[in-house]
Amino acid sequence: EDMPVKSFCLVQDHCYYHGHVQDIKDSSVSVGICSGIRGFVRAKRSVYLIEPLAGSVDGDHAIYRHENLRSRRATCGNTNDTYYDHEPRVSRVYKASGWKSKPMVHEQRFVEMFLVVDNAEYRHYMRDMHVIKARMLEIANHVDKLYRPMNIRVMLVGLEIWSYMDMFDVSADPDDTLTRFIQWRKNTLLKNTKHDNAQFITGVDFQGDTVGLANKFAMCRDESGAVNQDHNENPFGVASTIAHEMGHNLGLSHDATYCDCRTSYLSKNCIMADRVGKNYPETFSSCSQEELKNFLEKINPQCLLDKPSPDKLYGGPVCGNAFLEPGEECDCGTVEECTNPCCNATTCRLTKGSRCAQGECCESCQFKQAGSLCRSPAHDCDLAEYCTGSRAECPSNAFKMNGLPCNHNQGYCYNGQCPTLEQHCEKLWGSGSSRSYSLTFDHMLLIVSIAPKNLTFQDIKCGKLFCTGGSEFPITRQKAILWVHGVQCNIVVDQSETEDMGMVPTGTKCDHNKVCYENVCQDVQLYATEGCSAKCHNHGVCNHQRQCHCDPGWAPPYCERKYSDTGKNTVVISVNMPSTSGLSNPLFRDANAKGNPCSRSADISQPTFVESTFTQPCTPLAVTVPCHPPPE
Known part of the structure; x- marks a missing residue:
């Protein structure tokens, strides 16, 4: 009984949806129909929740207003507010990054999320594995919905439920629990499953009024994760908490009083408010949007640019989830939400005459001409990318050699x-x-x-x-x-x-x-990159991979031929230059x-x-005078 059991969830039909109410502007819907109907509907500034009626054998459902949402925990003092966290823990400052690509704010990002459920949560739901799995899928679906307007997809790649015993001591102190969870993730989870971010869901009631805690600036690092108390019977409660704590992982701070949150229909607060009332927020504030923009421009964590392997998605590949998977030519979402004329939402096949459906090098359902600019350089250490004429995607981001x-x-x-x-x-x-x-x-x-x-x-x-x-x-x-x-x-x-x-x-x-x-x-x-660009025939420069990055109109691998000379059906690729010894182009050493x-x-x-008085409790400082003065 003390051995882990791995199982795979194969979904036969897509049953988790995002959408809107027909003919009602600014409406929103997030529902799951795997076992009954469960979710929320927002229309004309009113919010309704729907869920199967407990004990009903006839398939009856309950529909109620959002303010009547049932909570598991008492509120603090005389308010109805619950605190997400008083202050996130700082993971560390990112080093200058971009070894695979450069920051592109408008480029879609993907967070491969892993959910871990503790034994207290398992016991709270009467040890019913089916109920818990369905709840976690609903939670993941709603977190994904909250981040989609930010051009971030949150994809569930794994779910671990501790049905026998906890893998570490889950404390009522959120700081202790976060420390132990991150350590367990480093030592165990990361070695078993590739993922970008791990979220711990516990049935333990945290001390005080805090329901979550995260490491700030931790996305894509060993410390990327958070702990979340499942504080509400409706899954949207913990989904909002996860979205908030993941925001800290992405470098977001708590909203200040001057932050614009006018687009939040459900609540006076946005997702990164330090507290939440009975109405759970649906949007990110103007401050959060600006902070995320800065995070992606200056930090650009690389793992977010990697699309998760389709066969690794929890639940299996499905036509209609707006994610291109094996066997699909395109995927523009459900029939109701798809507006792409190049893609048939029912079959996930390209429409007649279409060669592509999306991508920086796809225009009017056709590939753009070879040499068309698809990504401008973001700064003077960056390089522009150009379409190949045979693919809808822009080539991988590249940047200049070290030392220029x-x-x-x-x-x-x-x-x-x-x-x-x-x-x-x-x-x-x-x-x-x-x-x-x-x-x-x-x-x-x-x-x-x-x-x-x-x-x-x-x-x-x-x-x-x-x-x-x-x-x-x-x-x-x-x-x-x-x-x-x-x-x-x-x-x-x-x-x-x-x-x-x-x-x-x-x-x-x-x-x-x-x-x-x-x-x-x-x-x-010491970077040992001198002389590399001499092999690019004066029509390009060497990039960070020691490949010729050709000027517009010139074809790799050596930039010695124009695209017009390569032939209509020829596909050209770049090749590596001979590597050098020593410390050639070190990456994050x-x-x-x-x-x-x-x-x-x-x-x-x-x-x-x-x-600062805002830090989490820690050991007393024992610091000596630094022996390094400031640089001149």
Whole structure:
């Protein structure tokens, strides 16, 4: 009985739907009809819930208003509000990313979500596996619906139900439970099933009025996940909580009072409000939309660009779920929601005469001409992509080789980004922050003189980053303050055992033709990319994969022939250049070691350590003066 049992859910017919009420503007419907009808209908600012009537043998259903939704838990004080979380936990700051592709805000993203149900939840539903599976599918369907307007599809790729016993101690303290769940995910779940985000659903009543907790900025990382209390008999309650906590994983903060939430019909609050009343929100606020845009532009987590393998979707492939799967030529959703003239929604086949139904290189149901621009460069470390003339999809995103100058020679390209000190200060401290210029050359020389002999002046520029301005607290909610000649220098305090957010990021320029790598200022030639573009016949440049990225009108692999010379039915592909030894084009090779403590300069004050009152409880700080001054 103590051995895990794996089963596969094969759905014979599609029974989870999104849609609207015919002829009613701004209406919305989300229902499941697998076993009776269960879901919600919104029309003319009224919301109704429908579900099978308990105990009925004649298939009777109950329809009731949203404000009469039944809750499992008491509310806090004299309000009807329940808190999602008081503050999310910060996972870590992302390194400059983009090694597979560049950020494209309007490009559809996919979150491969894995649901884990604890034993308390299993027992709450009378150990009925069929009921629990149906409930989890309803929850996943509604989370997907909430994110679709943001051009994000949330796809359920796995469901694990702890019917025998919990795999770790599920505590009423949400912080402890999140820590244990993330550790279990790292050690067990990630090794068994590929997924981007894991959501834990528990029947345990969390302490206080909190029903969820998540790691912020954690999407696509080991810490990508959240814990959620199933606090309502209707599945939309926990679905709203999951959508909220997943928002934190995507870098979203709680809504402020100035955020525009006028499009929320169900509630005065949007999804990222810090609390929720009886009416569950349906939309993301203007603030959330802007934060998500920034997250996708600056961070661009790669896992969201990978479509899940169709055979990995929980429930199996289905025509009508707006997701292209094996055996389908197209999939524009259900018959009711499909508006694509190129696709037959009933058969998931292309209509007569159509060669494609969707994609950046599909126009009027036909492939665009070869060489047509399908993705513009987002910045000067990026490359444009062009249609091949034989596919509806734009080619995979590509970017320039590491080591090329960028941002008006303020930096060097590294993994599709142009990392700078100013940029990292803004990531840590928010808008208005910049690097500190208060520490002088003499300060650095003094620190070098008492530092290890193998540490050079340039190496100090790859150490701790000193910033001024910005928010009162950094993203870690903990800081150290040094006063230098009357000027306040801020330092991020990070208790992570794996990497220090406050260090100058890998790839940042530290001198002419030099970059920070493994916290040491090294020659830019360590990327070993010199001379690659010479093989592209002056009609292209080498990209990050050491392939020729050809100019418009020129065909890969070596950009020596024009598209017009390749023949109408010829398909051309690029090939890899011979690789070089050493540290050629490193991808996300982050240094783990933090700097050793050292004595402070007489010109620098003893640091003052401050911790935000909004952080989760943690161990007392024991921090010494950083031995790295600010980069010049």
